[in-house]
Amino acid sequence: MHIYLTSGTGDFLEQLKNKYPNEGMILIHGEGNSVLIHETEGKSVFATPRKFEVLDSVNDLEERGFFVFNNIPVTDEGRPVFEHRFLNRAGAIEDEPGFVAFRLLRPLNSETYIVMTQWNGPHSFEAWKSSKAFASAHAERKEPTGVNQQNIFSAASYVTTYSAAPKEENED
Numbered sequence: 001m002h003i004y005l006t007s008g009t010g011d012f013l014e015q016l017k018n019k020y021p022n023e024g025m026i027l028i029h030g031e032g033n034s035v036l037i038h039e040t041e042g043k044s045v046f047a048t049p050r051k052f053e054v055l056d057s058v059n060d061l062e063e064r065g066f067f068v069f070n071n072i073p074v075t076d077e078g079r080p081v082f083e084h085r086f087l088n089r090a091g092a093i094e095d096e097p098g099f100v101a102f103r104l105l106r107p108l109n110s111e112t113y114i115v116m117t118q119w120n121g122p123h124s125f126e127a128w129k130s131s132k133a134f135a136s137a138h139a140e141r142k143e144p145t146g147v148n149q150q151n152i153f154s155a156a157s158y159v160t161t162y163s164a165a166p167k168e169e170n171e172d
Contacts, residue, residue: 003039003105004049010034020045026063028162035162037061052105052114056087058094059101066122067162070115078152082113092133093117098124111154
């Protein structure tokens with residue numbers, strides 16, 4: 001399974017989505033830009049997408065709610081360590097109120113992985129960030145890996161958030 005992302009204005013991406021009604025694309029809106037998500041076993045219909053392989057997933061993505069992209073630049077050397085950590089995660093997020101879906105995305109044309117979570121709304125995500133499960137999932141690991149932990153990341157991670165509906169419609 002792959003996910004292809006393309007960015008642009010909401011109007012342009014809405015037209016693109018409508019051009020391919022059978023592709024099940026999801027249009028999300030962030031601060032200053034919109035993103036069209038195309039999850040498929042096939043090829044992308046986008047001209048120049050950001051391309052990802054889905055390494056892990058929980059539930060189906062839905063065209064509603066609040067999306068959080070944790071963008072994590074990982075060095076080539078760090079990829080196996082990073083993927084091992086996520087593929088062996090506790091999975092506590094799935095039991096959180098308001099959780100909808102999860103994707104771990106391996107970049108095919110960049111170094112930045114995306115940990116994508118979908119929530120009923122921003123309040124559900126904020127509640128998760130304040131939970132004991134979040135603290136446990138993000139605790140510093142002391143496992144010997146043979147790789148200097150500082151060297152697995154090539155830059156600081158950053159979070160981008162999006163709504164699948166206009167802001168006033170997207171409340172918990």
